[in-house]
Amino acid sequence: MKPLPSKDEIRQWISENPGLAAKRDIAKAFGIRGDARIELKRLLRELEDEGVVETSGRRFREPGVLPPVAVLQVLPPDANGDLYARPLEEGVDETPRILIIPKKGDPALGGGDRILARLAKVGAEDHAYEARLIRRLGSNPRKVLGVFRLGREGGRIVPIEKGDDKEWRVSADMTMGAKDGELVEAEAVGARRLGLPAAQVVARLGDPAGPRAASLIAIHQHGIPDVFPDAVIAEADRAEPVGMAGREDLRDLPLLTIDPVDARDRDDAVFAEADTDLGNIGGFVIWVAIADVAHYVTPGSALDREARRRGNSTYFPDRVVPMLPDILSGDLCSLHEGVDRACLAVRMVVDAGGHKRGHRFVRGMMRSAASLHYAQVQAAVDGAPDEKTAPLVEPVLKPLYGAYAALKRAREMRQPLDLELPERRIELDEAGRVTSVAFKERLEAHRLIEEFMILANVAAAEELIRLKHPLLFRVHEEPSPLKLEGLREVAESAGMTLAKGQVLQTKHLNRLLAQAEGTEFDELINLSTLRSMTQAYYHPENFGHFGLALRNYAHFTSPIRRYSDLIVHRALISAHGWGRDGLSAWDEENLEETGKLISEAERRSMAAERDTTDRYLAAYLADRVGAEFAGHVSGVQRFGVFVRLDETGADGLIPVRALGREYFHYDEGSQTLMGAETGLVLGIGQKVVVRLSEAVPVTGGLILELLSVEGAVVRPPRRKAGKYSPRKPAQAAAKRRLVRKRR
Known part of the structure; x- marks a missing residue:
């Protein structure tokens, strides 16, 4: 029989073979068989008692040494943009620094993500291990945002998520001093056992009913970065105005900006004039100038890393969470009236039918002739100019509308998707309370700027395709067959x-939309068409833009508020050799990952903006509980019917239990609910009258009661008066147990 190895030999072998450190692996390595395995087990137990090795699962390892494959929690990026992680392993006294080494195709990771990774021990100065992603496991611990309710032994957290009625238990030593009724952010703690899950408060956010709490809730709930790191602010503060070197002088062009009346950042300016070329009778020369953000936000800088992490600016009724610090977004990069500003501009020639005949990009210096808002421009062209617009009507505004008329002709031939989906505008007073809710007016001035921007975006994509330079396309694929x-x-x-x-x-x-226009099915067809669309995203491969009916499309016109546009600016700078601040080698290698990251950020912002609007609308309607409203059915699910109120555009739910005691059959194909006894059919687009039963500002939830459908009064549900309160699963189970016990 082969002699047993010494303890030192076993320890050394475990150290050299961390991936093969199970007892059977050790026995195989030293040729130990039969009864000798019992002696090996004794030796391993002694080594463990002496602290020379420790067990992890069924494997042995040196104390404090991580296994070759481990679960890690990703930390927020450091000042250099590198991602580090900490191990979620027991028995590691000093947490080692673990550098994550990404490879092409890995998903974008962020602080809090849990990952399974392969580890390699290294002798680097600033980290002990390098990790390569195997798969992402998700974020841990789970975040909870809710209202704290004080109790005898700590308290409970009532989540603010619509539809989430599961409460969380907080022990007395984990409340962080939270007061009853206060909005808190918490993290799940411990393993789930019987009863309520446990959580600990990590941030106190104040009064949930406060007038400005809606956007604050959304920012925390969706993890939107809203505080700039010190290094980013310091870098922005060092920025200075740009000189003329290497730029084309466009300051004599009467470029002007047209924005919402409350706009803070102005990143696009326009100008148009009739083309004097005799070969292009009725055509126009159109200039679109865009803020040169790339000059200030250079690849790999602290500003760049933070902008990429944010992906875009997020807009709420009471605040903006910008992609860039205000000194850039609101000042140095913003095309303010009468000041020199660096820009990337494109000169485009269109024919009388609005088709682009050619374009030329320049890196220039411009000076805005005027900063105007949409209604002001529209009023001037309609014959009611004010003091500011009167001198601009003939030389500047009318040529703009002439060029727009040509572009409209091209649009009518191209036929992009023509959905009628009005936007809501929430007006707040100085204290942040909602004073009114109205639908935004769509003026020709809005459409003019929209068409000019689309044309410039097409030109940017075509230019970079022509120069065979990598970029991020704005992709919108056609609907799935299903x-x-x-x-x-x-x-x-x-x-x-x-x-x-x-x-x-x-x-x-x-x-199809034209068939529905003006009929009772108008909203039904518009909503159904919208829901059949795929989500747009960013990608280095060109799959076209279905909704705009365009083959080549990239975002170029809003680099102050979208990182995708900054990437396109850098690509144009590199392709034309305009400076060293173009697309870097790292940018090019990681284009797909960047596209994925900023597409996710865009969806995150959209969800946060939508949730905030819902909360503001619920706060606005909270004083009108019991009132009746006209609306349209906007959605049908097995659990109830969603209704969009005509007055405000707010969406509320009629729970299926509030429709009456009868059973309702749900048809997913036709999106309808049908009562088994009454035959009542509820489907998308139907005109209804409802009563507001409940409005919860903290969640944005509206509960409605159905009164009539298409003018026909609905039999009221046979239940007690009062607000709708769904029975919780635990209550229902308790009632069933009680009934069985009585039997």
Whole structure:
């Protein structure tokens, strides 16, 4: 029989073979068989008692040494943008620094993510291990945002998420001094056992009913970065105005900005004039100048890393969480009236039909002739100019509208998707309380700027394709066959048609929308068409933009508030050799990852903005509980019916239990609920009258009671008066147990 190894030999082998340190691996390595395995087990137990090795699962390892594969928690990026992680392993006394080494195709990681990674011990000065991602496990611990309710032995947290009625238990030593009714952020702690899950308070956020709490809740709930690191602010503070070196002088062009009346950042300016080329009668020369953000936000800088992390600015009714610090977004990069500003500009020539004949990009210096707002411009062109716009009507504004008329002709031929989806505008007073809710007016001035920006975005994509330079495209793919079939079923149920057996184009959808226009199914078809669309995203490969009916499209016109546009600016700078602040080698290698990261950030912002609007609307309507409202059915689910109120555009829920005691059949294909006894059918687009039963500002939830459908009074539900309160699963189970016990 082969002699047993010494303890030192076993320890050394475990150190050299961390991935093969199970007892059977050790036995195999030293040729130990039969009864000798019992002696090996004794030796390993002694080594463990002496602290020479420790167990992790069924494997042995040196104390404080991490296994070759471990679960890690990702830490926020450091000042250099590098990602480090900490091990979620027991028995590691001193937490080693672990550098995450990303490879192409890895998902974008952020602080709090849990990952399974392969570790390699290294002798670097600033880190002990390097980690390579195996797979992402998700974030840990779970974050909870809710209202704290004080109790005898600590308290409870009532989540503010709509539809989440699960409370969290907080022990007395984990309340962080939170007061009853205060909004708090908490983290889940410990393993789930019987009863309520446990959490600890990590941040106190004040009064949840405060007038400005809605956006604050959304910022925390969706993890939107709203505080700039010191290094980013310091870098922005060092920025200075740009000189003329290497730039084309555009200061004599009467470029002007047209923005919302409350705009703080102005990143695009426009100018148009009739083309004097005899070969282009009726055509126009259009200039679009965009703030040169790339000059200030250079690749790899602290500003760049933070902008990439944020992805875009996020807009709330009471505040903006900007992508860039205010000294850049509101000052040095903003194209303010009468001051020299660096820009990237494109000169485009269009014919009388609005088709682009050519374009030329320049890196220039401009001086805005005027900062105007949409209503001001529209009023001037409609014959009611004010003191500021009067001198601009003939030389500047009318040529702009002339060029827009040409672009409209091209748009009508192209037929992009023509959905009618009005936007809401929430007005706040100085204290942050909602004073009014109205739908934003869509003026020709809005459409003019929109068409000019689309044309410039197309030119940017085509220019970089021509120069064979990498970029991020704005991609919008056509609807999936499944969603398209669902839309076709909705159309047919409304007595309309959506052609089959041909390659889908936006003009086919526009024909359907035209059939519905002015009918009782107008909103139904618009909403159903919108829901059949895929989400747009950013990608280095060009898959086209279905909604705009464009083959080549990239975002170029808003680099102050979108990182995608900054990438396109850098690509243009590199492709034309305009400076060293173009697209870096790292940018090019990580374009796909960047596209994924900023696409996710865009969706995060959209969700936060939508949730904030819901909360403001609920606060606005809270004083009108019991009032009646006209609306349209905007969604149907098995659990109830969503109604959009005509007056405010707010969405509320009629729970299926509030419809009456009868059973309601849900048809997913036709998106309807039908009562088994009354035959009442509820479907998208129906006109209804409802009563507001409950409005909860902290969650944004509205609970409604159905009064009539298409003018016909609905039999009231047979239940007790008062606000709707769904029975919790635990209560229902308790009642069933009680009934069985009585039997």
